[in-house]
Amino acid sequence: AGGGSIDSQITAVGDEIRTLKEKLKVEGLSGKKINDHDEVKKLVAQLQAMKEGAAAAPAAPAAAPAAPAAAAAPAAGGDAEAQITAVGDQIRVLKEKLKGEGLSGKKINDHDEIKTLVAQLTELKAQGGAGGAAPAKATLPTPPAPAAGGGSIDSQITAVGDEIRTLKEKLKVEGLSGKK
Secondary structure (H helix, E strand, C coil): CHHHHHHHHHHHHHHHHHHHHHHHHHCCCCHHHHHCCHHHHHHHHHHHHHHHHHHHHHHCHHHHHHHHHHHHHHHHCCCHHHHHHHHHHHHHHHHHHHHHCCCCHHHHHCCHHHHHHHHHHHHHHHHCCCCCCCCCCCCCCCCCCCCCCCCCHHHHHHHHHHHHHHHHHHHHHCCCCCCC
8 A cells, every 4th residue: 555655656746747847848948948947857856766765665565654754755855844845746736637537626635645645744744844834936736638528629728828817917926027
């Protein structure tokens, strides 16, 4: 069971990387510029650390309940705030994925993987985030991939346009504007 949890975390980070790369591509970046983007580099390093942790995990199956926390620790290098941010990002990516699969609201929050990650996040906040540490950066919502037969192209374009407008408004409230 612990290995599946690590695998699901690795998959979630991989999905997050793909989602970020797609977002950057939409913003006009390509190829090497995307791979050299700071956030992409951070996520790739986190993914590699998690894979190394997963390779070591089968050697200690008795420690299965601690496996998710063990996978997060090397990925964040022991920095509690970075661990909190990483788990929060995993939750957001998984929620987006579940939304894309047609789940919503309470069904998403009751999903086993979400419950596990939320419990892990709560534990991390209790351990290292006693000061109410929150991620320093704003995590931007990403548009879900259009599902097969997910409506007309016009409705998809309208939905993405609405998300862009919402995101721009959010960034304006946070003090960002123009090319920032």
